[in-house]
Structure formats: C-alpha cells, structure tokens
Amino acid sequence: MLIGELSRRTGVRAHQLRYYETQGLLKPGRATSGYREYTTDAVLTVAQIRKLLEAGLSTEQIRFLQPCVTGAAADLEPCPESLSTLRTRLEEMDERIDTLVRSRRALHDYIDVTERRASAVAARGGLCPAEVVLEPGVAELVDGPGLA
Amino acid sequence: MLIGELSRRTGVRAHQLRYYETQGLLKPGRATSGYREYTTDAVLTVAQIRKLLEAGLSTEQIRFLQPCVTGAAADLEPCPESLSTLRTRLEEMDERIDTLVRSRRALHDYIDVTERRASAVAARGGLCPAEVVLEPGVAELVDGPGLA
DNA sequence: ATCAACCCTCACACCGGTATGAAGGTCAAG
DNA sequence: CTTGACCTTCATACCGGTGTGAGGGTTGAT
Numbered sequence: 001m002l003i004g005e006l007s008r009r010t011g012v013r014a015h016q017l018r019y020y021e022t023q024g025l026l027k028p029g030r031a032t033s034g035y036r037e038y039t040t041d042a043v044l045t046v047a048q049i050r051k052l053l054e055a056g057l058s059t060e061q062i063r064f065l066q067p068c069v070t071g072a073a074a075d076l077e078p079c080p081e082s083l084s085t086l087r088t089r090l091e092e093m094d095e096r097i098d099t100l101v102r103s104r105r106a107l108h109d110y111i112d113v114t115e116r117r118a119s120a121v122a123a124r125g126g127l128c129p130a131e132v133v134l135e136p137g138v139a140e141l142v143d144g145p146g147l148a
Numbered sequence: 149m150l151i152g153e154l155s156r157r158t159g160v161r162a163h164q165l166r167y168y169e170t171q172g173l174l175k176p177g178r179a180t181s182g183y184r185e186y187t188t189d190a191v192l193t194v195a196q197i198r199k200l201l202e203a204g205l206s207t208e209q210i211r212f213l214q215p216c217v218t219g220a221a222a223d224l225e226p227c228p229e230s231l232s233t234l235r236t237r238l239e240e241m242d243e244r245i246d247t248l249v250r251s252r253r254a255l256h257d258y259i260d261v262t263e264r265r266a267s268a269v270a271a272r273g274g275l276c277p278a279e280v281v282l283e284p285g286v287a288e289l290v291d292g293p294g295l296a
Numbered sequence: 297a298t299c300a301a302c303c304c305t306c307a308c309a310c311c312g313g314t315a316t317g318a319a320g321g322t323c324a325a326g
Numbered sequence: 327c328t329t330g331a332c333c334t335t336c337a338t339a340c341c342g343g344t345g346t347g348a349g350g351g352t353t354g355a356t
Contacts (some may be wrong), residue, residue: 015228031342033322056204056248065251068258086259093252097245099203101211104241111234181352183303
C-alpha cells in the first residue's frame, strides 16, 4: 500500500511515517515512480511505534527494541558486547517502569483517600493522611504485591 | 540554601532548577536580594522530579502528581471533577506502564534466547522468541525479577 | 575598594517529535 | 490532455527540556 493508505489505516500522518523511516523504524519498498510501498505488516509496526513513543521511548530506543519485539532477529550473531548493551537497556527499562509504578501507586492512593473523604463528609476531624497505608482490595492491574 | 548549593547537592544545573520553578514544580522563597532560598526538602523534591522526567513524564504531568507523591495535599477540596481527571491520569499511567512492561518482557526474552544459543550451541532448542508486544489485550503482570 | 564567587533575568540555540507549506512528479479518470 | 488526488523532497517552525552566554546586581573577603 502507499503512504496515504497506511496513514489512513493507522491514524498517523504521512509526514510522521516518513520521519519514522528516516529514523530507521520503517523500511518500505519503492515503486519505479519513487512512491513508498508498504506491506500490511507495516500497520502493526506503526501501531507498535506509536505505543512505544507514547510510553516515552525515543525512536532510537524503539529501533533497539524492534528486533526483539518482532522476534525477527533472533538469528543474529550472538555478539556478546551487544548482549551486554541489551542488558543495560533492560535495566534502564526496569528503572523506568519502577518509577512509573511507584508514581502510579501514589496517585492511586491519593485518589483513594480523596474519594473516601469525599463520601464521608459527615465525618468530622482533621485526619492527616500524610502516611497512606496500603489497603487490600481495589487491586486493578498493577496493584498488589506483584512486580517483584 | 541558595540555588548553587541545591544544584551541587542534586547534580542538577541551576538553570534547570529555575526552569522547574517556571513550570510550578519548585517554589523557593526569595531573599531581599532576590536570591532564591530553598529548604532542604527541595533536595528530595528535585530528585523526585528528575526520576519522573527520566521516566518520560512531562513537567505538567509531574505537577499533577506532586501533591499525591508528597502526600501534602491530601487536605484539598475533594473537588469531584478534579477527581475524575486524576482517574483519567491513572488510566494513562496504566497504559504507559503496560506498554513498557510488554516491551521490557520482549527484550528480556530476546536476551534470554540469544544468551541460550550463545552459550549452548550444542543444545537443540527449537524455541521461538517473543512474539508481538502489541495486541489490544488486557493487562498482565510483569514477569520475574528485576522490578523492585 | 576591589575582586571573586555567587546570584539575577533575558535571549538565543540545540535536539527530538510534530506540523505546514512550497514546488514539483505520478497516475487514473474524464 | 487536463484535472485532481496522490506522491516526492526540501524548508520552516512549533513545543518541551536543555545548554550557553550576555549584562548586571549581591555578598563576603582581602
């Protein structure tokens, strides 16, 4: 398909798709006319790129991740130094996730407390929840002891 | 303390600290000279800001998060509309974390496979590496070790 | 009084991802 | 053959977070 259709299918503007190409994230073929020609796989690839970008990764990091994500590059040279680079990458992602999870919990707890006090307006007193205790229940998604 | 000392203690350049102030993340007092005066709390606050920035959040999102993180603003008006905004924020963070966790796992699996085939050429392993990272599926828990 | 070290504000520029527009080539339909 | 939708490249500019420097005030020590 041409770039316009890919744009339509993914909701991503054509100039963005061209940009992703310059960053090595997309590699469309070319017609004799010079037009870019994408396979249907590109739709998924673009969706992936968008998600990762929205999650705060750079195009460079995404390019790094792509081989693993697609599983397409599992038959590369097991180059050991690149392996250690990948491990460093992994640690960085862990830290990133950890920070996000902590903040997410803080936000969740805050909502919880505010909610509680909103629904209990009748209650009087200066409850000072400087230290919000984790309570069981309301375990959506990331909550709970998990993530270890 | 003055901005120079805070900069020294946090490893964050003074100009960045001033920028964070313009974004409403820091609110130092002012001496008669016009110099900014920070309390020791600011050291922690700055560390917090840095972590969140590095995790890919914007200053605006961080400003949103700050009251919850510090626990200092638990005695605000339980304004319900702000509450729903917060819930939306929470969902956004969930999505973000989810995407990151998926990618992290893909990377982890990839490393694992590469490692295996590097250290055990003799072993016959027909295991195929990670599949897709995307898929509009439900959230799952993150795997194994690495996440505090 | 002067000097160094520190602070102030303001302006300008970089990078990454995005958004526009200009100037022009390709192609199918009328 | 022309029209219009679509494509090409190139240039320009925005925003957010960062970096740098100019021009100038404050402070403390010599």
